[in-house]
Amino acid sequence: MSVEQTEPPVTAFMLVKTTPEWLALSVPQRVEAFTTEVLPAIKSRTTGVRSRFYDTEFYSARVTDVWVWEADDHHAYQLLIDALRETPFWDRYFEVVELLVGTENGYARTYGLEPVATIST
Template sequence: MSRPFDPALTVFMLVKTSPEWLGFPVDRRFELLAEQFTPILKKHADHVVLRFFDVEFYSTRVTDIWMWDARDHHAYQLLVEDLRETPFWDRYFDIVEILTGIENAYAKNYGRAAINA
């Protein structure tokens, strides 16, 4: 999968669906995504990209992982500020944990090639 930019950081948001979200019919969930979530994604698309992983089949602590590739820290922070103004942040989804990483930083820091399979 090609990226529109080389991300400075990747953020893994571990989230859990709320009973309120699950109480909506599926069609309503997609309407809410289109009305409130998608405009934020579009607004930040030049600087932040989302990949969405369902994990409820294998985990009880979290149901989804939102993986954000961000051009820089400030772009990620602006995205979070917008998300926090919606019910998707700690109402429809509980934000369980946020893990931020730099891909292959160990190799970059030592001027080495990354180890990949």
């Protein structure tokens, strides 16, 4: 019996910096902009994408936020980026400083090894 190999999930660490236009919005306006301008574009263009958001402006002047996107595969990730680029998120509300994209434990899959990770109890 053959075991079907699936493509590993893609994780993207999107390092962004807020723009003066975003900061000029009130908090309710920011929430509305995100929920009416950004989320619908993502939902209409792709599936299999999850996100988490981290504030870093307390510790960095270059990067104010890190958005972690997990996509089921590379195609879902590409659709996500295409969707974001068509919204005010991209280069209007946020400057995308850097994209760091990878797959978790890629070395282990490449070499047929068990992943090495730390576990705190």
